[in-house]
Amino acid sequence: MGRRRPAPHGQLRGLRPAHRRPDPGHRRGAGRGAVRVRAVRGQGRGRAAGRAGAGRHRERDLRGLRAAPDGHAGGLRPCGAVDALTRSPDAIPPDLADRVLDALADPVVAIDRTGTIVRWTPAAEKLLGVPNGKAVGQRLTTIFQGLIRNDPIEVSTLGGAEKLDSVHRLGESGPLIAVSATPLRDAQGEVAGTVAMIRAMGGWLDPVERAGRPRRQWHRTLGAIVQDLVEGAAEDPSAMDASEALARVLVGQARALLPGAECLLAVVPRERQERFQVVAGAGPWAEAQVGTDWPRTGTLAGRTLQDGRALESTRLRELGEPIEALAKSGMQTGRLVPLWSARPLPDGRQALGVLAFYRRARAYFTPYERRLIAEFARLVTLSLQRAELLRSAGEAASRLETGVDVAVELAVTLEPEEVIAKLVRRAAASVEADRAMLLEIEGTEAIVMEAFDQVSGQRAPAGDRFPISDLLSGGKAVVQQAVDERQPGMSGSYRVVGRPAVSEWGQAGLRHTLTLPLVLGGSVTAVLLVSRRHDQPFRREDALTLQLVGNVAALALRNARLFVEAQEAHKARSDFLNMAGHELRTPLTVIKGYLSMLSDGSLGQPPAGLRQPIELLAGKADELGTLVDDLLFTSRLDSGRLPAHPMRLDLRIAVQDAARRADPRVHLLGGELEIEAGGEEALVVSADPEHVARVLDNLVNNALTYRRPGQPAWVRLTAGIEDGMAVVAVEDRGRGVPPDLRDRIFERFVRGEQGSSGAPGTGLGLYISRQLATRHGGKLELDRSTPGQGSRFSLRLPRAAVT
Numbered sequence: 001m002g003r004r005r006p007a008p009h010g011q012l013r014g015l016r017p018a019h020r021r022p023d024p025g026h027r028r029g030a031g032r033g034a035v036r037v038r039a040v041r042g043q044g045r046g047r048a049a050g051r052a053g054a055g056r057h058r059e060r061d062l063r064g065l066r067a068a069p070d071g072h073a074g075g076l077r078p079c080g081a082v083d084a085l086t087r088s089p090d091a092i093p094p095d096l097a098d099r100v101l102d103a104l105a106d107p108v109v110a111i112d113r114t115g116t117i118v119r120w121t122p123a124a125e126k127l128l129g130v131p132n133g134k135a136v137g138q139r140l141t142t143i144f145q146g147l148i149r150n151d152p153i154e155v156s157t158l159g160g161a162e163k164l165d166s167v168h169r170l171g172e173s174g175p176l177i178a179v180s181a182t183p184l185r186d187a188q189g190e191v192a193g194t195v196a197m198i199r200a201m202g203g204w205l206d207p208v209e210r211a212g213r214p215r216r217q218w219h220r221t222l223g224a225i226v227q228d229l230v231e232g233a234a235e236d237p238s239a240m241d242a243s244e245a246l247a248r249v250l251v252g253q254a255r256a257l258l259p260g261a262e263c264l265l266a267v268v269p270r271e272r273q274e275r276f277q278v279v280a281g282a283g284p285w286a287e288a289q290v291g292t293d294w295p296r297t298g299t300l301a302g303r304t305l306q307d308g309r310a311l312e313s314t315r316l317r318e319l320g321e322p323i324e325a326l327a328k329s330g331m332q333t334g335r336l337v338p339l340w341s342a343r344p345l346p347d348g349r350q351a352l353g354v355l356a357f358y359r360r361a362r363a364y365f366t367p368y369e370r371r372l373i374a375e376f377a378r379l380v381t382l383s384l385q386r387a388e389l390l391r392s393a394g395e396a397a398s399r400l401e402t403g404v405d406v407a408v409e410l411a412v413t414l415e416p417e418e419v420i421a422k423l424v425r426r427a428a429a430s431v432e433a434d435r436a437m438l439l440e441i442e443g444t445e446a447i448v449m450e451a452f453d454q455v456s457g458q459r460a461p462a463g464d465r466f467p468i469s470d471l472l473s474g475g476k477a478v479v480q481q482a483v484d485e486r487q488p489g490m491s492g493s494y495r496v497v498g499r500p501a502v503s504e505w506g507q508a509g510l511r512h513t514l515t516l517p518l519v520l521g522g523s524v525t526a527v528l529l530v531s532r533r534h535d536q537p538f539r540r541e542d543a544l545t546l547q548l549v550g551n552v553a554a555l556a557l558r559n560a561r562l563f564v565e566a567q568e569a570h571k572a573r574s575d576f577l578n579m580a581g582h583e584l585r586t587p588l589t590v591i592k593g594y595l596s597m598l599s600d601g602s603l604g605q606p607p608a609g610l611r612q613p614i615e616l617l618a619g620k621a622d623e624l625g626t627l628v629d630d631l632l633f634t635s636r637l638d639s640g641r642l643p644a645h646p647m648r649l650d651l652r653i654a655v656q657d658a659a660r661r662a663d664p665r666v667h668l669l670g671g672e673l674e675i676e677a678g679g680e681e682a683l684v685v686s687a688d689p690e691h692v693a694r695v696l697d698n699l700v701n702n703a704l705t706y707r708r709p710g711q712p713a714w715v716r717l718t719a720g721i722e723d724g725m726a727v728v729a730v731e732d733r734g735r736g737v738p739p740d741l742r743d744r745i746f747e748r749f750v751r752g753e754q755g756s757s758g759a760p761g762t763g764l765g766l767y768i769s770r771q772l773a774t775r776h777g778g779k780l781e782l783d784r785s786t787p788g789q790g791s792r793f794s795l796r797l798p799r800a801a802v803t
Contacts, residue, residue, distance in 0.1 A: 001459060021312065044202065090310045109125075111195040113191070118136065146168075155194075157193075158181060158364075159314035161362045162362075163182055176200075247265045257372055258372070262286040263281070263357050267384070270541070272537075276296060276301055285358075292325065298349065308340060310377075312335040314333045329360075332361065333359040333363060335356065336357075337355045339380060341388075343383070345388050346389070346396070352385065395541055410553070410556040419560045428452065431545055433514070433531055435454065435530065435531045436535075438451070439479065447464070464499065473495075486524060488515060488543040489514075490515075493513065511535055512531065514530050515527060515528075516550045518553060519554065520554040525558075575637075578632065578639075579630060591621055595617055595618045599615070618757060637772075651728055655696065665701075672713070688776070692795075698765040703791075704732075706734045708733070725798060737787075742782060778795065
């Protein structure tokens with residue numbers, strides 16, 4: 001130390017000596033000229049203890065760095081630029097600070113106020129892999145590019161805090177390092193830069209965990225929180241299902257986690273994802289923020305969510321947060337952690353919100369506190385994710401219930417006008433809309449089918465037609481877009497070019513519109529528009545609900561149209577049958593008249609050779625008359641013009657009368673007719689005697705007509721009571737009904753063994769008989785049928801009340 005050695009560029013001098021004189025005993029023990037160096041205190045307790053001692057006192061020892069008199073940037077300058085110092089023989093050597101720093105096993109890095117590196121020790125070269133010559137004079141962000149996103153003033157000055165302890169990873173897969181930074185102050189006490197000591201952590205996760213006790217405390221703290229949450233869920237399970245209730249429970253636990261900080265939970269609403277909504281707070285100020293909205297743009301909370309990483313700052317006041325409540329709170333330090341769902345929620349979101357901790361003091365959170373906050377944030381994220389999934393499941397169930405309700409309501413009627421009116425109102429109610437309009441799409445044109453305004457109760461003029469490209473919202477042809485993309489769309493108010501009657505009807509002031517195309521059979525048949533006046537945009541869930549309603553509506557509209565077409569076809573057929581019957585009856589009456597006169601000799605006695613042909617013609621004329629009567633009867637039955645005169649009727653007597661009418665034909669065919677209609681009790685029903693007689697005659701005639709070839713006809717009529725109903729059964733041993741016709745045997749114009757038997761008939765007998773039975777509140781059924789063995793038909797009618 002007798003000769004002064006020039007310091008290399010970038011090294012610091014001027015370590016300020018202690019303000020107290022060295023202890024005399026210490027001077028005597030160290031010898032003449034010994035100096036007091038706090039930076040290396042603790043070496044007598046082992047190497048590790050020495051390093052720890054050096055770390056504990058680095059702030060106090062390096063605080064002796066003075067401001068450069070030449071005004072060097074940040075008040076710090078490289079060694080060699082200091083003025084000549086006069087010192088006594090007992091003064092501290094001018095290069096002692098350099099030698100102490102170079103001797104430290106842990107890296108030391110110092111920067112000035114501009115963020116320029118002014119000190120880079122050999123240990124930093126070894127650990128960080130950057131030579132001194134390439135580091136000194138460079139910006140810190142050049143070496144550590146991850147700091148580019150941080151506040152540069154806070155990086156170089158710590159934002160007024162006295163200490164910062166943090167844990168980082170070198171690169172993507174490098175070791176963990178612990179960084180302890182303190183501010184460097186000049187002679188006037190102003191912050192001139194920052195000095196940081198870096199320590200490789202090895203397998204430890206936190207420098208404060210070296211003794212093991214903090215790690216156990218960390219486990220106990222989080223374990224107690226989880227236990228409290230589980231006990232709360234056991235007492236009130238619903239509290240863990242609702243997002244708001246869950247948020248209050250979680251934030252209350254966070255307050256217990258860090259009593260010295262205030263905590264709040266701000267979530268991203270599904271409806272307004274450009275803002276935060278504070279749903280829970282712990283602490284006087286934080287609790288007052290519950291229910292308020294915070295912007296995402298230009299805020300530390302927004303940056304936290306955008307970057308997807310926790311951010312911490314001691315310069316909240318200087319950053320000028322555009323949140324008035326935060327600016328007036330006096331909070332200076334904040335740590336905000338993003339809450340991200342590992343997988344997208346059903347509504348597509350992954351950003352759930354932020355968990356924020358605030359302090360009024362300028363003091364960074366310790367690594368231990370950050371660890372607690374990070375792990376607790378994971379617990380909060382999982383809890384919120386579960387609550388959101390439960391809510392989404394509940395909304396899905398509600399949508400399904402709405403769809404079922406709409407389907408049931410629309411299925412009540414098939415009248416198109418009623419279906420359309422109910423559809424428009426239910427669509428508006430399902431998404432809490434104020435107005436709804438249904439447009440039918442025909443090519444490139446739209447036709448107003450129905451429209452309804454909840455407030456005014458007015459309806460738009462139905463039938464108005466306009467090009468689909470003329471309905472605009474914000475300059476976009478939203479109906480055209482819905483038809484082309486076949487997907488729901490959200491927009492603002494709309495208007496129809498040149499159609500004020502469609503644009504201006506109802507209450508004015510629409511703000512949000514949801515457009516839904518109704519797709520059926522691969523093509524868009526209609527477009528549904530629902531609108532709101534209040535400032536609540538439609539959400540994805542609203543579109544899903546309306547889409548479910550729209551799917552049901554598309555089917556209901558199709559069924560209504562098919563019903564109308566079927567009614568029209570049915571009416572056309574009835575009209576044709578009625579016309580054909582009347583047109584055939586007139587000439588048939590004339591033919592039957594002349595045949596009758598030929599038979600009775602009114603026109604003179606016919607030759608003997610013509611008598612048999614005349615009788616044959618008369619029989620065929622009677623068959624044709626029966627066919628015409630069936631056509632006319634069916635026409636009146638389908639059109640509802642068939643009169644009925646119900647009265648008290650004993651079915652036992654009706655069976656006996658039917659047997660007497662069929663007896664001549666049975667004898668002609670050489671068959672057998674049995675009757676089992678005995679019983680002392682009368683079998684009374686309320687029915688039209690003519691209609692019941694027609695049903696029984698049709699059943700008996702079918703049994704005689706469809707007998708087996710070469711076998712005599714056999715028919716049995718029975719009357720009785722089954723399950724409280726009056727029953728008449730007609731049983732035969734004929735050909736039976738083919739299996740493929742059993743489900744269709746009661747339809748119009750369907751006959752057994754069609755085209756092969758040659759038996760006369762129109763295939764209307766069983767159809768007429770079932771319709772008549774239904775009109776009397778009864779049933780006509782095929783009980784059994786076996787091909788080649790016969791069939792059994794039964795007429796079931798409700799019994800009349802006893803008088």
